[in-house]
Amino acid sequence: MYPKSLEQLIDSFRTLPGVGEKTAERYALLITEADPLEVEQFAQALLDVRTKLKHCRICGNLTENDTCEICSDQSRDQGQIFVVQSAKDVIAMERTGEYHGVYHVLNGLISSSKGVLPEDLNIDRLIERAKDAHEVILATSATLDGETTALYLSRLLASRCPDVLVTRIAHGLPSGGMLDYADEMTLMHALTDRRKV
Amino acid sequence: MYPKSLEQLIDSFRTLPGVGEKTAERYALLITEADPLEVEQFAQALLDVRTKLKHCRICGNLTENDTCEICSDQSRDQGQIFVVQSAKDVIAMERTGEYHGVYHVLNGLISSSKGVLPEDLNIDRLIERAKDAHEVILATSATLDGETTALYLSRLLASRCPDVLVTRIAHGLPSGGMLDYADEMTLMHALTDRRKV
Numbered sequence: 295m296y297p298k299s300l301e302q303l304i305d306s307f308r309t310l311p312g313v314g315e316k317t318a319e320r321y322a323l324l325i326t327e328a329d330p331l332e333v334e335q336f337a338q339a340l341l342d343v344r345t346k347l348k349h350c351r352i353c354g355n356l357t358e359n360d361t362c363e364i365c366s367d368q369s370r371d372q373g374q375i376f377v378v379q380s381a382k383d384v385i386a387m388e389r390t391g392e393y394h395g396v397y398h399v400l401n402g403l404i405s406s407s408k409g410v411l412p413e414d415l416n417i418d419r420l421i422e423r424a425k426d427a428h429e430v431i432l433a434t435s436a437t438l439d440g441e442t443t444a445l446y447l448s449r450l451l452a453s454r455c456p457d458v459l460v461t462r463i464a465h466g467l468p469s470g471g472m473l474d475y476a477d478e479m480t481l482m483h484a485l486t487d488r489r490k491v
Numbered sequence: 492m493y494p495k496s497l498e499q500l501i502d503s504f505r506t507l508p509g510v511g512e513k514t515a516e517r518y519a520l521l522i523t524e525a526d527p528l529e530v531e532q533f534a535q536a537l538l539d540v541r542t543k544l545k546h547c548r549i550c551g552n553l554t555e556n557d558t559c560e561i562c563s564d565q566s567r568d569q570g571q572i573f574v575v576q577s578a579k580d581v582i583a584m585e586r587t588g589e590y591h592g593v594y595h596v597l598n599g600l601i602s603s604s605k606g607v608l609p610e611d612l613n614i615d616r617l618i619e620r621a622k623d624a625h626e627v628i629l630a631t632s633a634t635l636d637g638e639t640t641a642l643y644l645s646r647l648l649a650s651r652c653p654d655v656l657v658t659r660i661a662h663g664l665p666s667g668g669m670l671d672y673a674d675e676m677t678l679m680h681a682l683t684d685r686r687k688v
Binding site for chain 1: 492493494495496497499500502503506507508509516517518519520521522523525527529530531532533534535536537538539540541543544553554555577578579582585586
């Protein structure tokens with residue numbers, strides 16, 4: 295019922311995660327009133343992301359160059375590898391400012407429900423890198439798929455790179471978390487992984 | 492911290508209504524994994540909406556032509572004008588399939604809080620059209636700005652086009668609405684506008 299170009303834009307917005315008909319309409323109608331220059335920048339940004347962005351050939355992180363800034367930074371410990379699901383996780387960790395090693399981005403998690411197999415992920419390259427590293431930190435999420443992937447990687451690394459130290463990030467009560475609101479799994483982890491003060 | 496092209500896309504998504512940092516990141520990261528053809532269509536749709544879409548020279552609705560489909564449709568009653576705030580409202584009303592007149596899109600509402608004055612809206616053209624019409628239906632929302640605009644228009648029409656019938660859409664209990672959940676204004680309207688059965 296909308297003019298064709300508007301319908302097309304609504305359809306495009308609907309491909310975004312969690313965006314339904316109403317939200318897509320709202321976004322598209324805002325574009326009809328937006329500053330033309332901003333809209334052009336928006337369109338250009340979409341194209342740029344597709345053409346300029348690639349995966350770092352070392353760690354799989356998103357970059358506009360062959361290797362990402364972190365892998366190119368010789369002041370960082372290239373022998374400590376923090377393994378995450380996606381580029382988003384790299385940013386989250388970098389924000390802490392507390393980590394000075396490098397990353398490895400799997401670009402997904404092993405998942406039986408979504409049919410993602412180990413060979414679909416950036417794992418071969420991790421094994422290669424782990425041979426020259428002193429520590430691999432498994433930092434996939436504390437979800438079913440995250441734990442499955444961490445378990446798979448820990449076994450694979452133990453057999454293929456027996457000399458490297460493999461660790462898993464701590465699970466427990468989140469900062470600001472209240473004991474009586476925590477679920478059983480969290481409490482169990484908080485108890486098991488307790489440390490001497 | 493993200494590569495520049497990705498940062499730019501996140502910024503663009505953030506200009507959309509209700510989209511914060513996290514959501515914009517999620518949208519942008521999805522684009523990095525999307526089908527290149529779809530992304531190109533998305534970018535093209537953005538540009539098309541800016542270049543092809545304009546306001547119908549008669550009613551102010553969005554269209555790719557000089558006059559919109561509804562104003563060009565001679566089977567519709569061109570003397571009955573349904574006055575709404577935006578193009579979205581035209582679509583909502585058209586979905587009912589019950590209205591066979593034409594529309595007038597104000598492209599906003601008079602608002603003291605947002606500093607929108609009558610001269611910022613598509614009102615002059617409405618007065619012109621009302622002179623040849625038999626009914627003007629004021630269908631702005633039942634909000635403060637909507638009521639203000641309806642009141643302003645009803646007075647202006649009464650003085651400038653005294654022969655035209657000016658009506659206001661009914662206010663009352665929404666379909667499926669429960670009496671004990673309705674607010675006072677709604678109940679007051681439901682009582683005042685009661686009709687003989």
